[in-house]
Amino acid sequence: xxxxxxxxxxxxxxxxxxxxxxxxxxxxxxxxxxxxxxxxxxxxxxxxxxxxxxxxxxxxxxxxxxxxxxxxxxxxxxxxxxxxxxxxxxxxxxxxxxxxxxxxxxxxxxxxxxxxxxxxxxxxxxxxxxxxxxxxxxxxxxxxxxxxxxxxxxxxxxxxxxxxxxxxxxxxxxxxxxxxxxxxxxxxxxxxxxxxxxxxxxxxxxxxxxxxxxxxxxxxxxxxxxxxxxxxxxxxxxxxxxxxxxxxxxxxxxxxxxxxxxxxxxxxxxxxxxxxxxxxxxxxxxxxxxxxxxx
Amino acid sequence: xxxxxxxxxxxxxxxxxxxxxxxxxxxxxxxxxxxxxxxxxxxxxxxxxxxxxxxxxxxxxxxxxxxxxxxxxxxxxxxxxxxxxxxxxxxxxxxxxxxxxxxxxxxxxxxxxxxxxxxxxxxxxxxxxxxxxxxxxxxxxxxxxxxxxxxxxxxxxxxxxxxxxxxxxxxxxxxxxxxxxxxxxxxxxxxxxxxxxxxxxxxxxxxxxxxxxxxxxxxxxxxxxxxxxxxxxxxxxxxxxxxxxxxxxxxxxxxxxxxxxxxxx
Numbered sequence: 001x002x003x004x005x006x007x008x009x010x011x012x013x014x015x016x017x018x019x020x021x022x023x024x025x026x027x028x029x030x031x032x033x034x035x036x037x038x039x040x041x042x043x044x045x046x047x048x049x050x051x052x053x054x055x056x057x058x059x060x061x062x063x064x065x066x067x068x069x070x071x072x073x074x075x076x077x078x079x080x081x082x083x084x085x086x087x088x089x090x091x092x093x094x095x096x097x098x099x100x101x102x103x104x105x106x107x108x109x110x111x112x113x114x115x116x117x118x119x120x121x122x123x124x125x126x127x128x129x130x131x132x133x134x135x136x137x138x139x140x141x142x143x144x145x146x147x148x149x150x151x152x153x154x155x156x157x158x159x160x161x162x163x164x165x166x167x168x169x170x171x172x173x174x175x176x177x178x179x180x181x182x183x184x185x186x187x188x189x190x191x192x193x194x195x196x197x198x199x200x201x202x203x204x205x206x207x208x209x210x211x212x213x214x215x216x217x218x219x220x221x222x223x224x225x226x227x228x229x230x231x232x233x234x235x236x237x238x239x240x241x242x243x244x245x246x247x248x249x250x251x252x253x254x255x256x257x258x259x260x261x262x263x264x265x266x267x268x269x270x271x272x273x274x275x276x277x278x279x280x281x282x283x284x285x286x287x288x289x290x291x292x293x294x295x
Numbered sequence: 296x297x298x299x300x301x302x303x304x305x306x307x308x309x310x311x312x313x314x315x316x317x318x319x320x321x322x323x324x325x326x327x328x329x330x331x332x333x334x335x336x337x338x339x340x341x342x343x344x345x346x347x348x349x350x351x352x353x354x355x356x357x358x359x360x361x362x363x364x365x366x367x368x369x370x371x372x373x374x375x376x377x378x379x380x381x382x383x384x385x386x387x388x389x390x391x392x393x394x395x396x397x398x399x400x401x402x403x404x405x406x407x408x409x410x411x412x413x414x415x416x417x418x419x420x421x422x423x424x425x426x427x428x429x430x431x432x433x434x435x436x437x438x439x440x441x442x443x444x445x446x447x448x449x450x451x452x453x454x455x456x457x458x459x460x461x462x463x464x465x466x467x468x469x470x471x472x473x474x475x476x477x478x479x480x481x482x483x484x485x486x487x488x489x490x491x492x493x494x495x496x497x498x499x500x501x502x503x504x505x506x507x508x509x510x511x512x513x514x515x516x517x518x519x520x521x522x523x524x525x526x527x528x529x530x531x532x533x534x535x536x537x538x539x540x541x542x543x544x545x546x547x548x549x550x551x552x553x554x555x556x557x558x559x560x
Contacts, residue, residue: 005347
């Protein structure tokens with residue numbers, strides 16, 4: 001056995017062991033520097049695995065070091081954060097989809113406007129934020145939208161195609177088009193008439209003499225003053241009439257008593273009745289009252 | 296028709312009996328190996344020499360094969376991806392294929408050709424030139440002197456070579472992915488680390504250990520039972536390569552069936 005063979009075998013095995021250790025450490029822990037741990041907790045069913053990235057505001061700052069299934073419906077997640085990064089205390093952790101095939105990452109999102117200078121200490125627990133909708137949820141919504149669209153399409157097929165709705169719609173559009181054409185014609189005619197009217201008005205306005213207008217206005221002002229004076233007189237007369245009517249209503253004076261006292265009315269009725277009976281008696285027995293003597 | 300049937304029956308019977316006979320011979324050979332393990336003074340020095348032959352001398356070939364395989368995996372994966380798939384998948388696929396499957400498997404198959412054939416030829420030549428008989432005459436246990444050192448050396452050095460194969464395969468995949476196909480280094484690294492568990496490396500090394508044992512066992516056995524003449528040595532060498540290759544593939548499938556569920560992280 002040559003000494004050189006022993007050395008070469010020893011070197012080979014030593015290098016292999018070093019490569020193995022370094023490689024496993026690098027793959028499992030994200031590098032030879034260990035980083036510091038942060039913890040968080042999510043509900044079951046997040047598809048989390050060891051090695052998935054941890055993002056701070058979209059930047060990869062570490063990886064998921066361990067995921068422990070708890071019997072109470074939660075996952076304890078250990079995140080290993082690179083030493084050069086600090087996670088603000090306002091951050092919340094969510095599980096975010098990063099592809100079409102169910103791959104996820106833990107996203108740490110600081111609260112906007114919060115204090116970004118105070119950071120989590122190693123070993124702290126980052127509170128979990130509200131879960132983001134996953135691909136399955138989005139696909140579920142897409143399915144429901146698709147179903148709704150299908151129903152709408154079927155209804156459109158029934159109402160618009162089978163029941164002749166499209167034909168009616170086409171007719172309505174044609175009628176509307178014809179109506180619009182007529183309205184355009186009418187508008188054009190009215191426009192022409194209006195133009196003529198305005199021209200005539202302009203001509204009339206131009207022909208009016210301004211001095212005549214001035215004298216007319218003065219006359220109108222004088223007439224208005226006369227009307228005002230007459231109105232004042234009328235008001236005075238009306239006041240006097242009100243006094244007279246007040247007296248009449250209260251039964252003052254002869255006219256008032258005539259209007260309010262019913263005795264005269266009864267006397268007149270009695271007198272009229274007496275006269276009626278007298279006339280009847282005269283007709284019946286004229287000789288009693290009238291005696292004609294001739295000679 | 297009647298004779299053809301009889302001839303076919305004889306052949307089938309002969310094949311079945313031959314298989315049982317070979318399994319029995321393997322069992323006796325295994326027993327001899329276990330018995331020979333009690334003689335470290337006999338196989339100790341030779342084991343170190345065989346480790347150099349199997350490990351150090353096979354390193355260049357193993358590294359070359361793993362380098363090409365890793366780079367081809369990265370290249371193929373990159374160009375099979377349709378738009379929208381994250382490119383970190385290239386790193387993930389390269390790591391999984393190299394470490395879990397192709398690293399140990401190709402190392403085993405390469406060493407079957409290079410080391411297994413050599414073992415069968417060496418031991419077979421010693422058998423046909425009656426050197427093995429001479430060892431027995433000198434009260435040396437030929438199994439302890441010839442087979443056990445090769446077996447131990449292969450069991451130790453195959454995992455060592457597989458470590459290099461895995462590392463070089465992943466590194467060449469990284470180089471090809473980043474420098475030839477435009478994947479960003481961070482994407483590739485993210486894929487490499489995604490879902491990695493140390494059991495994946497254990498699985499790879501476990502397979503390599505089994506492959507090393509299979510190579511040395513079947514190759515030594517085929518050489519050990521070589522028939523007289525140069526033709527017998529050639530036949531035993533060819534049988535060693537074929538049987539060992541098949542055995543490696545069968546072991547690979549068995550380990551996948553038995554251990555793959557534990558690989559899910």
